[in-house]
Amino acid sequence: MGQTFGLMTFNTTHEAIQIKDILDENPDYTSSIISTPGSISAGCGMSVRFNYDEKNAILQLLADKGFSYQQIYKGNRVGVKSTYELDQ
DSSP: OOEEEEEEOSSSHHHHHHHHHHHHHTTTTOEEEEOTTSSSSOOSSEEEEOOOOGGHHHHHHHHHHHHOSSSEEEEEEEEEEEEEEEEE
């Protein structure tokens, strides 16, 4: 069994940093900025990794604040290997 996480991609680096700042304002959410994995096509090279169990609450927060993202992926990490599937 691996570790499941969410990965949010963006069109611009500015969007990624804005979303990370919003999530940092709320201590209920755990997130980090990472390099977008090479297996994922995205508009910029930065993504926000987050606790997948918090996905719905995070998406609602972003919608309420009028922020958007490019794609959401569900990631699974087993050992040193991570795999990704498009979530929405």
